[in-house]
């Protein structure tokens with residue numbers, strides 16, 4: 001049986017419901033008058049090469065010092081910031097990335113995320129990709145989850161599921177992204193697509209962590225009837 005991105009979306013939505021990503025602490029931002037979109041940006045940078053549970057520890061540290069806003073990250077000294085984000089790993093490199101990113105937002109956009117995101121999505125993407133340490137997955141996570149703009153995020157979990165089903169065995173990030181976006185954009189309006197990409201990426205991550213792990217739990221998997229990897233495994 002053939003599975004398509006839209007079928008995958010519908011099955012995972014039925015299984016997991018709305019996951020309402022990106023995880024962020026709205027009450028913290030309400031209390032402190034800060035912009036929750038900046039938490040997404042910080043999380044997207046800190047999650048590079050590490051598990052989300054480590055990022056959460058770093059975010060708790062940042063919140064405890066009221067650091068989850070552009071101004072305070074821009075002002076804080078480097079050693080203090082390194083100490084706060086240490087749990088996320090590669091903390092020296094990530095401190096530099098956070099400093100560079102906030103400096104870029106302050107210099108070019110007066111630290112105003114409305115100003116930053118209120119532009120053509122592909123111009124934003126190109127600009128993000130020109131920053132050192134911001135690759136396609138980080139850039140697209142920022143655009144989708146902070147900017148609320150319709151772009152599909154590809155990660156290692158997406159690649160694993162694409163390969164195993166198989167759904168799409170292209171190697172390049174952009175080819176896999178295009179494959180998902182081409183089919184889904186024929187089925188949903190532009191407005192709906194942001195929500196679809198948001199939920200689909202979130203549910204792929206949850207699905208891969210729950211069932212399609214390195215050693216998959218195929219018996220409980222709702223995609224098993226489509227999966228050739230499972231067929232090979234149990235032959």
Ligand code: SF4
Pocket residue numbers: 161164165211212213216217218219221222223224227228229230
């Ligand atoms: S059947 Fe197994 S290998 Fe295939 S998608 Fe499900 S968990 Fe992954």
